[in-house]
Amino acid sequence: MTVITSAEKWLPPRVTARLAPALDRAEAIISRRDDQSAAEYMALVAFAIRVLSAAIAFSSQIILARFMGEFQYGIFVFVWAIAVIFGNLSCFGFHTAIIRFLPGYRDQKAHAEILGLTQTARRFAVGSATLIAALGLTGLAVFGKSVDAYYLVPFYLAAFTLPMIALGDVLDGTARANNWPFFGHGATFLLRPTLIIILMVAAISLGYEATTITALSAALLATYLTTIGQYLAVTIRVRSSFASPTKSITFRRWFVVALPIFFIEGFYFLLTNSDVIIVGFFVPPDQVAVYFAAAKTMALVHFVYYAVKAGASPRFSQLVSADDAAGIANFAARTAAWTFWPSLVLGAMILLAGPFLLSLFGPGFADGELLMAILFAGILAKAMIGPGEVLLTMAGHQMICAFIYLLVLITHLCLSVSLIPHYGLQGAAAATATAMTVEAILLFLVVRHRIGIAMFVFAPRRYTHEEDPG
Structure with a gap:
């Protein structure tokens, strides 16, 4: 029994008619009838x-x-x-x-x-x-x-x-x-x-x-x-x-592609985790615990990005292999929207519940509330772009993507070393949020230049070039 058939059975005809497009799309996603639906199913x-x-x-x-x-x-x-x-x-x-x-x-x-x-x-x-x-x-x-x-x-x-x-x-x-x-x-x-x-x-x-x-x-x-x-x-x-x-x-062929990805993933992992490590070098373990609790609480928003990234990676790979420029542009716009709006709603809810959530860790974790707000600003900046680095990687632009993360990592390290000794945990959060913003700006500019699309949640869904980007 299809989704629409079930709706026709239980809902009034007028309601079913209005919901028909959404129900048809839901059925397509569940049945994975095409590559787009498979990607959406994977993301869901x-x-x-x-x-x-x-x-x-x-x-x-x-x-x-x-x-x-x-x-x-x-x-x-x-x-x-x-x-x-x-x-x-x-x-x-x-x-x-x-x-x-x-x-x-x-x-x-x-x-x-x-x-x-x-x-x-x-x-x-x-x-x-x-x-x-x-x-x-x-x-x-x-x-x-x-x-x-x-x-x-x-x-x-x-x-x-x-x-x-x-x-x-x-x-x-x-x-x-x-x-x-x-x-x-x-x-x-x-x-x-x-x-x-x-x-x-x-x-x-x-x-x-x-x-x-x-x-x-x-x-x-x-x-x-x-x-x-x-x-x-x-x-x-x-x-x-x-x-x-x-x-x-064909180890050589695979390794030539894997090595730039190593730098991309390495810089990214260092970028997303170096704040905890750097804090550990400057402050005692109990302060590391406070920062980690705040970051872990705010990281609940990150799973939106990771879920979209997981579903988008195979689909971007297929679109690039098929040289489907229109499909790339449309799918990139969708992934940005899939990332930003759920992140905004979820992050706002987590901030409102911040004092309660931090209190669950223990009485000594209340200082993490301000850190959560600072980190959320950076998370939103990154969410506006969506998984831009995935598109660049699947399109063969691994080296420029690696260079972006190198710049962002250097920025993060410099800001962390400069701010943490003077501002403590708040300095660490500010360094992380600023680095995320720099990352988002660089990814947007490079995707626009190399792929020819504006991968931004508020951008119109059309090419920046008259012809297919190649």
Whole structure:
């Protein structure tokens, strides 16, 4: 039974007639009858997963903060942020390169290339992450005396999570490239944080103290369990969907594309997480905890952007491969709208509930309210553009995109180092918001110049060139 048929059965004819266009579009999205509908379906599912994952992640952070106290919690978030960054960087861009190549291979029925790409990306990510972890452990052994004692054991534990974090990111990319949101987002954003909190609660109930070491041990075990399960699920589906007796590996071609993506993703991850890390160098762990709580609360808005990005990446790749300039322009305008308006509404609601949300972390987190307002200004600036870097990457403009993030990262670092010593946590928030604004401006200008469209939520949906951009 179709959506429209159901509506005709339960609604008056006049109401059904007025709702017919919207109902027809909803039916198209649910049935994924075309590429546009598939992208919207992917975005909606990713959005739903992000909503649930945001609730789980936020709740788990509150529980950890309550269990551990500000000081221990501050150590945990500082070390875990570094682990996630280096785990992602260990992929060297292959987790996104899969999204760049796999849809085209799928359209060409090049199954041997798909199997070769997915296998190569996994092995490369795990190998490089293991090497980086070994270098980190060696550095701790040699220079450990210069590190605060309460950071040593947590850093040792975090190093062992890197291979599984990297592998999980590659598996996420594989699932996203195939429009399998539950196999990608579900593992990283639902299962892993849930397991972390379950294992933490179990450890405390068994008599272990609620310390950073206990929390990171729980995170280590949860990461391995999640990634191994995800590996088995994605591998089975890839082999059943793309059967081939052979594998075709063109490592050089993939690496040439993956390396610029590595710089883009690396700069972006450093940009979005360096504030917590820099704060950790300037202030004690309890102040790191306050900043992280404010940033984590405001980060609930970010899942709108990530959900749109997840759905847009494969669709942009297909449109670019088909050289569909009109489709690119229309879809870019849609993604900007999909990003901005939900972000505006959700962010305003979170700001109004800010005092209550921060109080959930504990009595010492009230100072984060002003930080949330400052961060929201930057989030809105970025949301006005939508996933501009995704369009640039899929269109082959990886290097200019990497250069943008390098400039933004340098801006962020300079502002952070300049403002935090004088203005503390408010300076850190201002540096982050300003960097987001600079990022949005640069992305808008480059997309307009290189692609020929105005990727801006309030821009008219038409080309800036008379002819198709090429």
